[in-house]
Amino acid sequence: MVDAFLTHFGLKHSYINELNPIMEGVYNANPLFFLFIKLSFSVVLYLFVLYKKVPRSALIMGLILLASAFYSLALAVHLSWIILVLV
Structure with a gap:
């Protein structure tokens, strides 16, 4: 669940890119559906x-x-970019 919210936050604010091409397509089509699938x-x-x-x-x-x-x-990757964004 943490992964879902951190990924959504990072994508929404353009801090990260979704590496899974299927989930990237889902996110681009409907971020709420993306969260629903992850959750x-x-x-x-x-x-x-x-x-x-x-x-x-x-x-x-x-x-x-x-x-x-x-x-x-x-x-671990999410934590590293959160630290980079906060610093």
């Missing part, structure tokens, strides 16, 4: 954890680890 992903992931329905296959676990790594990297 929906967070809600779905939260529900998986809440109801303990996370699939246990090696493929799914690998994808979860990869997604976690990318989101961690994205948050």
Whole structure:
């Protein structure tokens, strides 16, 4: 959810560019729909954890680890540009 709001803020104020071409197209077409999609992903992931329905296959676990790594990297990038903007 933090990623959604930080990305929206950065795009709205032209501090960053969306690197995902599909999400860039969505944002350019409708920023509220962009936020809806990003927040929906967070809600779905939260529900998986809440109801303990996370699939246990090696493929799914690998994808979860990869997604976690990318989101961690994205948050680090967001924090770095926030620091640069504030300084």
